[in-house]
Structure formats: C-alpha cells, structure tokens
Amino acid sequence: MTPIVQIRELTRVYQQGEIDVTALDNISLDIPDGDFVALMGPSGSGKSTLLHIMAGIDRPTRGSCVVRGVDVAKLSETELAEWRNHHIGFVFQTFNLIPVLTAFENVEMPLLLTGLTASERRAHVEAALELVGLKDRMHHQPRQLSGGQEQRVAIARALVTDPTLIVADEPTGNLDAKSATEVLNLLVALNRDAGKTIIMVTHDPKAAAHARRVLHLEKGELLKDEETPR
C-alpha cells in the first residue's frame, strides 16, 4: 500500500521553564493508506504528541511529517486549519461535542466551512449518523445521549468531511466496556468496509488489538512496530 503518512527523523522538544523535554526523538515511520494503527505506550511516551503532529495541531522541532504529499509543518496556521478541515477527522477521549448543539448540528459543524449547500450538508450529516447508527437520535443534545452514543456522534463528525485520516486520542478512555467495544467495532468497520485510515492512541491492549498494527513508544522513541494477529 502507498504510504499516506511519511515521518522522517521527527523530533519534538518542549520547553518546560528552563528545561528542554524531548517528547519525540528522531522517529521515522510510514503509515500506508487504509491502515489502522494503534499508538501505545506509557504516559509521557510521546504517543499523543506524535498523533498531534500527524493531525496538524502541533509542529515538530526537527524532521518532517508528510501527509498525502503535504509537509504539514510547512503550512501557515491558516493553511493548516483549512488542511485539517479537509484531511483530518478528530475523535477525542472526552468526545468534545458542543453542548448547545444537537447531534445533527455537531456533525454539521465541519461542513459549515465548506461550500456545500444546506441540503448537501444535510445529506452528508444524515449519511454519517446513519453509518454510526444514530440517525434516530440526530435531534438530541449531547446531554441526552449516553457516553457511547456521544462518542459515536464524535466519530460521525470526524467522518463527515470524508477525511484522509481519522485520528482518535484514547477514544474508549471514558467509556464502559460495552460502549468501548461498540466504538472499537465501529472504527474497525470504518477501516475494513470504508477503507478509512485510522490512527488511534490507547493505553488499553484490548483496544489496540482491534488495530491492524501497533506502534510501541517509550520516552519518545519508537520501540516496536508489530502487526496484530487477525
């Protein structure tokens, strides 16, 4: 498969007061189109930082991160925002739905930045909610949904622009076991049936087992890159 993400000699150093903290140290990797990758590691291993750089919400100190031919570190803030709208779908641990909007409106938000008409947006949003099994709840506000349902709405929001990458940061971290399984099964289905490339950060080996490939990080270094048994 063609690499959709190419990372070369990537280093990210944070400044904490007068101390430099290396979050990522000289990492290189490729992620092919249609892959489902889990990033694992203990706290402070750099997995979230790596995800953030691939998603264009953080910048490397050195090295490059090329997503579908674009070196995201070289884009301006405005270009990066537009690039994220087209190429990245976010799924967060705490769902991060906007509480004053309905499920439909939350999913519609990224589409407000596109040139789609209201009827085109409606069709896209309904399709995304149908895909996550929540079309019947589209007029509910987040507080009227369970945690699992909120996360599925967040997945629909991530999907609705048909992005190049779906990035998920601990997507099951705030869910009970049943809801977590539902969300993971949904991500697997999106990868398997819709060919979506998914990169997921997780602490949980059971969640990571749903991915095709697991990258282990520790102290900012890539320790292990392994295929999961199917």
Added chain:
Amino acid sequence: MTIAGFILRNALRNKRRLTLTILSVSLSLFLFTTLQTALRELTQPPSTSDSALRLITRHRVSLANVLPEKYQYRIQQVPGVEVVSKFTWFGGIYQDEKNFFPQFAVEPEKIFRIFTEAKVDPLELDAFIKERTACIVGIKTMERFGWKIGDRITLRGTIWDCNPELVIRGVYREGIDETNLFFHHDYFNELMNDLGVTGTFWLRVRDEAAVQPVIDAIDASFRNSDAETKTETERAFQLGFVSMFGNIKMLIGSISTVIVFTMVLVTASTMSMAIRERMRELAVLKAIGFNGRQVFSLILAESFGLAMAGGLLGCVGAWALFSNIDVYKATQGFFIKFDVTPHILASGLLLAGLLGAISCIAPAWASIRMSVVTGLKETD
C-alpha cells in the same frame, strides 16, 4: 444550522448571565442617552430663524445687575433695531415655592413683535395690552395649574419687594417656551415706585446682516458709562445662563465616561468568563478547521450582538420613555422638552457597538493565540 445560528446558541447558553449583562449594558446606555439628551436640552435650546434675530442687552458685569430704563431710547435709535422691550425677571412665588415657573415684566405691545413665532389670539393680545394688571401665560403653565382666562393670581415677590395681582387675559402657544408668564412692565414699575430699571432689554433686529453691527453699536454706545452693557444673541445668552449652573458639559461628560468605562468592564468580564469556560470548545473548533480569524469573528459577533442588544434596549427604551411621558411635569418645569434625537440614538448605539468590539478583544486574542493542544487540555 448557520454560523449566525451557532453564535446565537452560544450567546444563549447561560441565560441568567446573558440577561444580567444585557440589563447592565441597557441601563448604562439608558443613563448615557438620558444624560446626553439633558446636556443637549440645556446647552442647545431650539434655534429658529426668528430667534436668530433676537438680541439681549444686559449689564456687562452680570445678569444680577440691572440697567437704567432710559437706555431704551438710545438702543431704539441704533440702525437695524426694529423693536425693543424692557424685560425683567420677576422670579415670584405662586402659592408655594415648588410651583416654579418663569415670570417676566415686559412691554405688552412689543413682546409678541419680538417673539414673532408665538401664536396668540389677537383679541386676547389686545385685552392683555389694554389692561394694566393683565398677564398672558404659556399654555403649559395654564394647563399645569388648571388656569382659565379671567382667573386672578397673585405672585409673591422674592427678588423684588412687591406682590403683583394679575388677571389672566390671554394664552400663547408654540414657538417659544410655553411656560412663561408676561405682565406689564409699567405695572411692575408702579409697584416698585418707579425704580426706573430693567433687568434686560430684548430686541429684534431687521435681518441677520444687522445682528453684529447692532451688537457692536449698542455696547459701544454705553462704554465707559456707569452701567456698561453686553449685547448678545438669544442663543449665546441662553448658553451663558446655563453656564451659571457650573461646567455642566464637564460634569455630564465625566459621568458619561464613568458609565462607558463601567460598561466596558461589565461586557469584558462577561465575555472573558464566556470564553474562558469555552476554551476547549474553541480548541475543538480550531481542530476541525476553523482558523484564528474565524474564531475571532465568532467571539466578536457574540460580544457585538450582546452589547447591541443592551444598547437597543437602553437607547430605544429611553427614546420610548421620554416620548411618552410629560417631561415638563415630571421635572417640575426644569425641562420643557426632552427629545432623544436620532443623533443621540445613533451615538448610543455606536457606543454600544464599539464597546462590544473593544470588550472582547483581549479574550478573543487569547483564544486565537492558544494552541489547539493547550486548549484541548483545558478542563470543563
């Protein structure tokens, strides 16, 4: 959903805070509008083409000093002067001190040749002129005390040691202050044992071109006399009269500044709280593709809308209130009119809009500068 709809939802998310903020802004704008209207009424009395032709000659030292009656003949001889009337502030009390209204001793056959814009029934004017103890009263004062033509009233002198007993022979309307009472200067003189003085002279000149030459000629005529004069236009005279209250412009300006500053603090505080508790949501908006300019626009629109809602409520509320109450009665005759002009309304709304924009700059700037990663770490 539209972006405008999203902004509205955000604004409405904390209804109690929204209501209190809008009320604070509206109250401030109401006070601002009221003060500006009061300032206008005090410093810019209505000016008509007739009033532009009226001049007042008074003692150069102060209004409290009187002029000799005999000056009238020399003033009348100045080229360009059409008519001159003695005009003395009586300042008496009708029954009770709280019943204040202006009273003047004037020359009855001349006064409405000077105040040409006032409307008087010719028969009533004739009756006023012919009877030595007659008076003519503005419609507002007539209505205020429920007077009718033929009623007898007594004024108790406070400045002058006399108590004129007057009979109402006429009513005038429109054009000039409708609260005045005019009575005969001759009767006043008689009561004062021919004192031979007048408070001021009011005169009407032929045309606007004659205004300045007449002013110069009159004042030059009495220079180096015992009672030097100061002649000025009606408008200048009224502004000078207002300045006797002190520096009203500065006082009202200072209060308005405090009001504006309070509004900035209230709105800025609300917007800071609203944005602070939404940092994570703003970070999510950025993550899904909103750029800094778009996020700034969302915050600006919300703040602007909030301030404008308060502004509309306060300014239009002031306009509606003062259009529907009798300000003359409410202020016991202090203000005759209280017109919230389109200019004052526009100033209030412009101020509200500016404050809405200014008060959100700091929190909006902070949200723009905030990185998405930092914003996502914010706790609810």
